[in-house]
Amino acid sequence: MPEHGSNWRDLAADLPAPRDDEPSHLRDDIVAELADHLSCAMNRELHATGDKEHAKKNVIDKFGNPTAVAYRLWWDAIKEKIMSQRILIGVTVIMAIACLAASGFAWMAVQEGREVNRAMLEKLSSLTLMSEEHPQSLNTLLLDWVPVKVKLVSNEHGMVPDGEFQVTLFGKLFGTDNVQVDKKLHINEEVEIGYVKPGSCTLTVNSPWGDHTTDYQTIMPGTPRTLTVDCPSKPIEDVQLKLDVNWPADLRNENLDLICAVSQGLRHIGETVWQPPLVQDRQGFSGTTKRDWLLLQSSGKVANYWSTIGYAGYNIESIGQSKYGIETRLDPDSELMWKESLTIRNLPVEINGMTVVFPSTELLALRMSKKLTISGMGMPIISTWPTDRYFRGDGELVSGQMPEMNGIFQGPIIIPIKSAIVDKSADPLRFVPKAGEINVWTIELPESLVARTREALKALDEFKAERNDSVEARYDGE
Amino acid sequence: MDSRLLTGTVEMLILEVISEGPSYGYQIAQTVLARSRGYFELKEGSLYPALHRLERQKHLAANWNETDGRRRKYYKLTAAGSKALATKKQEWTAFSKGVQGVLGHA
Numbered sequence: 001m002p003e004h005g006s007n008w009r010d011l012a013a014d015l016p017a018p019r020d021d022e023p024s025h026l027r028d029d030i031v032a033e034l035a036d037h038l039s040c041a042m043n044r045e046l047h048a049t050g051d052k053e054h055a056k057k058n059v060i061d062k063f064g065n066p067t068a069v070a071y072r073l074w075w076d077a078i079k080e081k082i083m084s085q086r087i088l089i090g091v092t093v094i095m096a097i098a099c100l101a102a103s104g105f106a107w108m109a110v111q112e113g114r115e116v117n118r119a120m121l122e123k124l125s126s127l128t129l130m131s132e133e134h135p136q137s138l139n140t141l142l143l144d145w146v147p148v149k150v151k152l153v154s155n156e157h158g159m160v161p162d163g164e165f166q167v168t169l170f171g172k173l174f175g176t177d178n179v180q181v182d183k184k185l186h187i188n189e190e191v192e193i194g195y196v197k198p199g200s201c202t203l204t205v206n207s208p209w210g211d212h213t214t215d216y217q218t219i220m221p222g223t224p225r226t227l228t229v230d231c232p233s234k235p236i237e238d239v240q241l242k243l244d245v246n247w248p249a250d251l252r253n254e255n256l257d258l259i260c261a262v263s264q265g266l267r268h269i270g271e272t273v274w275q276p277p278l279v280q281d282r283q284g285f286s287g288t289t290k291r292d293w294l295l296l297q298s299s300g301k302v303a304n305y306w307s308t309i310g311y312a313g314y315n316i317e318s319i320g321q322s323k324y325g326i327e328t329r330l331d332p333d334s335e336l337m338w339k340e341s342l343t344i345r346n347l348p349v350e351i352n353g354m355t356v357v358f359p360s361t362e363l364l365a366l367r368m369s370k371k372l373t374i375s376g377m378g379m380p381i382i383s384t385w386p387t388d389r390y391f392r393g394d395g396e397l398v399s400g401q402m403p404e405m406n407g408i409f410q411g412p413i414i415i416p417i418k419s420a421i422v423d424k425s426a427d428p429l430r431f432v433p434k435a436g437e438i439n440v441w442t443i444e445l446p447e448s449l450v451a452r453t454r455e456a457l458k459a460l461d462e463f464k465a466e467r468n469d470s471v472e473a474r475y476d477g478e
Numbered sequence: 479m480d481s482r483l484l485t486g487t488v489e490m491l492i493l494e495v496i497s498e499g500p501s502y503g504y505q506i507a508q509t510v511l512a513r514s515r516g517y518f519e520l521k522e523g524s525l526y527p528a529l530h531r532l533e534r535q536k537h538l539a540a541n542w543n544e545t546d547g548r549r550r551k552y553y554k555l556t557a558a559g560s561k562a563l564a565t566k567k568q569e570w571t572a573f574s575k576g577v578q579g580v581l582g583h584a
Contacts, residue, residue, distance in 0.1 A: 032549040033503060037522060039548060040504040063522045073530055
């Protein structure tokens with residue numbers, strides 16, 4: 001019934017304007033389907049009523065609003081695209097707003113920083129002017145700037161040391177940059193550092209003889225501060241220390257030497273901890289809290305190699321681990337000086353680790369089997385080797401040093417028994433010296449060290465028996 | 479009848495009619511009306527959205543034919559539609575038995 005179908009052309013009247021992403025046939029399909037339905041219904045009603053207007057009214061009554069149905073079908077088909085498009089637009093808008101807000105905050109932060117810097121500079125300028133013209137008015141600015149003084153006191157032995165102490169205050173004192181202020185003063189004197197920003201800083205005091213103390217200070221706002229430092233009245237005196245090793249009877253004749261890692265305690269004056277000079281300025285024992293190395297001969301003589309055997313401050317396990325750090329020629333007249341006793345600061349001494357050294361002549365004999373010429377030229381060599389592999393009996397010398405030596409050894413070789421290293425850092429041996437007398441410290445060897453030494457000597461004997469060396473050791477050196 | 483009772487069963491009725499062969503909207507509505515002896519009168523406002531929804535869900539496939547100078551859209555059941563119909567019928571049977579059981583006790 002084409003004539004009836006043409007009556008339903010307005011079905012698309014309520015639909016929105018066509019969209020770009022809308023399928024081209026969508027509207028036509030909806031209209032065609034609904035128009036077909038309505039035409040069928042119209043035919044039925046015409047048959048029933050015979051009156052066209054009446055039939056049309058019945059069709060509409062039963063169907064409802066055709067344009068509303070058409071709109072709903074169109075919306076159902078397109079809503080997914082519309083919603084995803086709206087979500088995309090929404091997310092884009094939110095992101096744009098977030099970016100704008102972030103840019104705005106960053107800009108505001110930069111502006112604020114500039115303002116703060118400008119205000120600080122102005123305040124600093126005004127402070128300088130005020131301190132010159134009206135020093136008393138500065139009290140009103142204590143919250144921002146705190147006047148700091150340093151005072152040195154000494155109650156030790158009722159003595160006042162001669163000479164000036166050097167005071168250094170370091171930190172963010174006058175703004176955001178680190179500033180250092182140096183002053184010199186005597187004991188019982190006070191010195192004004194100046195106006196300091198509240199916060200943390202470091203106070204260092206150096207005595208005229210080189211001892212020093214360093215402490216972290218917190219400057220609180222609102223309160224003028226005087227930093228008081230307890231100082232020593234004189235340098236700590238030196239004492240003589242003689243070291244002796246109580247070797248077990250069966251090891252006493254083995255001509256063994258002992259390497260010890262040693263350190264000394266700190267000097268406490270009141271609540272202040274003082275340290276010895278940073279730079280070693282004495283012959284022999286450095287006396288710092290860093291670990292030093294002492295070599296004790298079975299004869300009772302002692303020498304210190306604070307920078308030679310190992311590295312000062314290293315644990316005793318570091319001995320022999322560096323191939324290149326051990327080939328060091330020592331001048332026997334200065335660094336390698338065998339003494340009957342050591343001169344140390346009058347502070348407790350601790351042994352933090354120990355290891356035993358094989359007798360040099362034995363080792364040189366073994367090295368001879370490698371067809372090496374050994375001659376002493378008055379320039380002893382301190383050398384350490386990975387002896388644990390060497391004495392395992394595999395017949396190979398494990399070291400890269402021989403080519404560098406050109407086949408000539410120029411002095412005694414110190415080879416710690418690596419398997420006989422004992423770390424005592426957790427439970428050090430300790431000795432407290434006394435002033436005015438020769439202090440003798442007899443070192444008792446830990447049982448574990450003795451046991452490992454015996455094992456190493458046994459392994460050395462077995463190795464020598466296996467090699468059956470026929471080469472005679474020739475050694476002219478010290 | 480209360481239209482709320484029809485909610486949820488329209489799709490099952492449509493799928494059932496179409497399962498017997500391709501059909502179009504008006505014919506589907508008349509078939510349902512006739513088989514239910516005038517009880518289920520599918521309003522076009524719910525029939526066509528349901529048909530389009532089932533088409534989007536791939537339960538129905540559609541094609542167009544020319545009839546009496548008009549384009550007519552025919553729907554036929556897909557394999558997915560057959561499965562959906564079987565499921566809905568099972569659910570309806572269980573639901574119906576449950577309701578019947580309660581009413582029988584009453």
